Amino acid sequence: MQRVLIVRLGALGDIVHAIPVAAAIRRAHPQARIDWLVSAKHAEVLNLVSAIDRRLAVNDRGSGAGMPLLRTIRTLRNERYDVALDLQGLIKSAIIARATGAGQVVGFSARYCREPLARAFYGVQHDPGGDGIYAPTEKRHVVEINLGLLEAIGIHAARPEFPLDRVRSQAASEMREKTGGRYALLNPGAAWPNKRWPPSRLADVARALHDRHALRSVVLWGPGERELADRVAAAAAGAAFVAPQTTIGDVVELARGASVMVSGDTGPTHLAAAVGTPIVGLYGPTRPERNGPWIPEDVTLSRASICQCHHLRRCKLDTMCLLDIQASEVIDAVERRLASAQQARG
Numbered sequence: 001m002q003r004v005l006i007v008r009l010g011a012l013g014d015i016v017h018a019i020p021v022a023a024a025i026r027r028a029h030p031q032a033r034i035d036w037l038v039s040a041k042h043a044e045v046l047n048l049v050s051a052i053d054r055r056l057a058v059n060d061r062g063s064g065a066g067m068p069l070l071r072t073i074r075t076l077r078n079e080r081y082d083v084a085l086d087l088q089g090l091i092k093s094a095i096i097a098r099a100t101g102a103g104q105v106v107g108f109s110a111r112y113c114r115e116p117l118a119r120a121f122y123g124v125q126h127d128p129g130g131d132g133i134y135a136p137t138e139k140r141h142v143v144e145i146n147l148g149l150l151e152a153i154g155i156h157a158a159r160p161e162f163p164l165d166r167v168r169s170q171a172a173s174e175m176r177e178k179t180g181g182r183y184a185l186l187n188p189g190a191a192w193p194n195k196r197w198p199p200s201r202l203a204d205v206a207r208a209l210h211d212r213h214a215l216r217s218v219v220l221w222g223p224g225e226r227e228l229a230d231r232v233a234a235a236a237a238g239a240a241f242v243a244p245q246t247t248i249g250d251v252v253e254l255a256r257g258a259s260v261m262v263s264g265d266t267g268p269t270h271l272a273a274a275v276g277t278p279i280v281g282l283y284g285p286t287r288p289e290r291n292g293p294w295i296p297e298d299v300t301l302s303r304a305s306i307c308q309c310h311h312l313r314r315c316k317l318d319t320m321c322l323l324d325i326q327a328s329e330v331i332d333a334v335e336r337r338l339a340s341a342q343q344a345r346g
Contacts, residue, residue, distance in 0.1 A: 001029055001082045001153065006052075007097045008087040009039040009060060011191070012248075012267030013291070016274055017142045018087045019049055020160035024147060026051040028155045035079065037096065040066025044248045045271075048164045060092065069096075076100040083153055086122065087146055089113035089133070094121035106152045108133075112145065126152045134311055139289045160294065162274035169253035171244045176257060178241050179216040184209050184334075185254060185272065186217050186240065187263035188232055189225035194315040195264040197282050197322050197330075199228055203235030204327035205262055205334060210239035213338070215259060218243050220251065220268055260337055262330060264322070265291050273298070278341040280333045284321040285309050297340040299333040301325050 004025055008018040015038065025034055035054040036046055043057040043066070056075065059066035067075065077100055084102035086093050089112065097105050098121040109127035110116035119125055126149045130138045133145075147157045175183060186202045206217040217240040221229035229242045243254065248271070255261060255272035263269040264282045273279055273293040281292050281300040284307045288300035303321035304310070315321075 001032055003033045003079060003081045003083075004029075004035070005076065005079070005081045005084040005097070005100060005102060006034070006036045006087060007084060007093050009037065009058070009090075009093055010042040012042055012045060013265070013270040014088075014142075015042055015045055016162070016267065016270040018146050019051070019162050019164075019274065020143055020157065021085065021087065021146050021150060022049060022051040023161035023163050024150055024155055024157035026163075027157075027161070033079075035081075037072070037076070048167065048249060048252060050163045050165050058096075072096075073099045085149060085153075086118070087149065089115065089118050091115045091118050091121075094118035097121065104153065106149060108149065111135075124152045136287070141292070141294055142290050143294060164252055164271075164274055166256075167249035167253060169247075169250045171246050171250040172253035172257060174244060175218045175241065175254060179218065181257075182215055182259060183257070184215055184217045185220060185258040185261040185263070185268075185277070186232060187220045187261065187266065187268050188228040189220070189222050190264050190266040192266075192285065192313040194285050194309060194313065194320050194322065195266060195282075196228070197264055197325065199231035200235050201325075201327040201330070202232045202262065203237075203240065205330055206232065206236040206240040208327075208331045209334065210236075212335075216241065218254060218258070220246065220254070220263075222246075222268075260334055260341070262334060269293070278337045280330060280337050282322060282325055282330070285312060285315075297337070297344065299337045301329060301333055 057066040081102035086107040107122035111132040
């Protein structure tokens, strides 16, 4: 196998969860050419992934960035891939994988495709053997499920690897200087509104960390989230700083230096997990078994069992399930995670 294409267009967290696939292919076939097709909106993270050779950014959302779709398909066909792996499971991604003309087009069975009709475009379907991608009985992490797809091409990965390069980050340097080199990361934002825990409660966590451990907090924010970060910092009364505007590389370097991170199920959380940051994750509309951090010592506080809006971007009820998680519960979880991290260092 000489040429491999991975199709995973987005989103950020899902791309992070697919990185071990590229790493496993590289380990099994060190000389192979590994390309990755990604939505232009999410291409930045792949610049950090040393296991891949080429990143092809497609304009699949009508924005000005990336190659037009038809030009992208022509480019991919010229590469003559031996294998195209569709990790997205959408009809769009499956059609693109098939249109490459790859010798083998591999994807998931209908139960594990986001759009079951995508399976019609695969030459080889991998069935993970569970009840489905969103089934409550599916307890395997999505990283494990993604790696399972490689069995179709004879690769059996022993453990997930996340080869993310280090970068020079002015934002990380600035926050180290402000905090004296010790800090927690707090992330109030998320693309799904029902994954956001209240800024006032994150501020309670920041004050507790400062009072108990002299640990300042750095508050992350992304597009449209600056107000959330400002609210956390204002309520924290000096215990938290708002991060400067960050790139993906900045987030990774901030995570590498953090003593702990508190966040919902969102892309920065998964980046932090990939570089081994101690995490306390807050879950409701998604299940931590599938989408949570994978280090056993990490702590997740979940209300998935009472959530009525699984895998929906917005809550259908008057009160989000995440509101059931109190600040005291999160502070206790952070204490446990800091203690286990200290024990591991010891």
